[in-house]
């Protein structure tokens with residue numbers, strides 16, 4: 001007797017805990033059954049469940065990796081579904097128990113959409129609800145709405161699905177079924193140049209701010225999505241510059257074909273990571289010891305021709321065609337720019353292009369008298385290293401700005417021009433004020449742990465993402481504060 005009442009209490013508790021929605025009898029009377037099973041991390045395929053039962057797990061931190069769904073019991077009613085997979089994105093629709101997702105690849109599902117099909121589809125609704133890492137159960141999505149998250153890199157852990165006669169009242173439909181993180185690119189879209197300003201898709205003044213990589217040949221490990229995400233979410237950065245040296249050791253123009261391919265692969269990783277994160281990126285043709293950009297003009301034309309074709313649909317990509325011309329006149333640089341810009345324009349008519357200026361991208365004041373032939377969406381590079389470059393260079397910037405030259409600080413640091421030595425916080429502050437005054441876009445040098453003061457990560461730290469403040473160098477901390485604003 002005692003045992004029976006204990007069981008009864010148990011059953012009553014379970015009944016009380018059952019979701020009140022939707023009424024089971026309605027589902028039963030309609031004769032429709034939706035059945036589904038999921039493939040989850042460490043366990044593989046679970047057994048099939050139906051009509052609102054939980055598939056997956058909660059409280060165990062296991063990702064859903066794949067799902068199969070079908071409906072039965074009603075002639076003329078079918079179902080299709082698609083999932084958003086980590087690193088891959090949305091898949092095509094699958095039907096009738098086909099697998100949506102992946103197995104054996106350790107990739108999480110992040111979101112799902114489910115739609116009824118067939119000539120009976122108008123008489124039924126499909127509702128679905130997912131359990132998401134860090135959030136728990138979201139609200140119900142209905143008839144093709146997205147359920148899950150986007151842009152947050154969170155796993156689905158469990159799902160419940162109902163198919164009910166049209167109009168059945170469901171509770172829990174007023175809470176949010178999906179969480180979409182809005183990225184810089186989603187908010188600001190394609191950029192353009194207006195006067196001296198960079199403006200966003202709505203025509204509002206916009207500032208790009210972020211970090212330049214060190215040489216891609218030497219520190220490729222920092223070109224990874226987690227690193228960029230750390231900078232986006234922890235710093236508020238929206239820009240990554242990919243520095244592709246041309247002349248230096250293992251540079252693009254001095255190494256062999258394998259080296260070139262390797263560099264292009266790193267660029268591709270970087271472009272795609274920024275694209276996935278909704279950040280902007282600069283593909284930088286990093287001339288340095290080859291002071292005259294015309295030395296590698298042929299290679300540059302080939303490179304930018306292929307890059308601008310490959311990334312023509314990536315509205316987040318900016319082309320910087322010559323990092324720091326030096327020991328060369330503006331006329332020489334301009335003739336190079338006038339040869340390269342049309343090549344990019346043929347593929348990417350509106351991408352932002354940054355043109356370097358003589359004396360390691362300091363002589364922006366020489367541009368106004370003789371700008372490039374096609375100035376559409378072109379900006380000019382001003383670089384500074386605060387401990388070396390003081391008022392004299394700041395005045396060049398002011399002169400150029402007053403002459404309506406659009407300026408982009410595509411590289412700078414606060415130590416001396418060697419990339420090492422002492423930090424000059426006073427000069428850095430003066431540059432910071434100028435950046436604020438003119439709303440200038442910038443990328444700080446450099447994302448690596450090299451033992452030099454411009455490296456933003458301490459040389460004792462080997463982590464390639466998720467750095468804490470104590471793992472940042474003095475330069476890194478200063479830059480983080482600047483970017484955070």
Ligand code: IDC
Nearest residue numbers: 248288323324360385411417418419452454
């Ligand atoms: C420096 C790096 C250094 C590397 C060197 C290669 O910090 O580790 O060995 O290049 O020659 C620039 C250049 C940038 C320099 C940086 C610091 O654009 O490539 O990086 N700098 O010297 N212009 C002014 C300073």
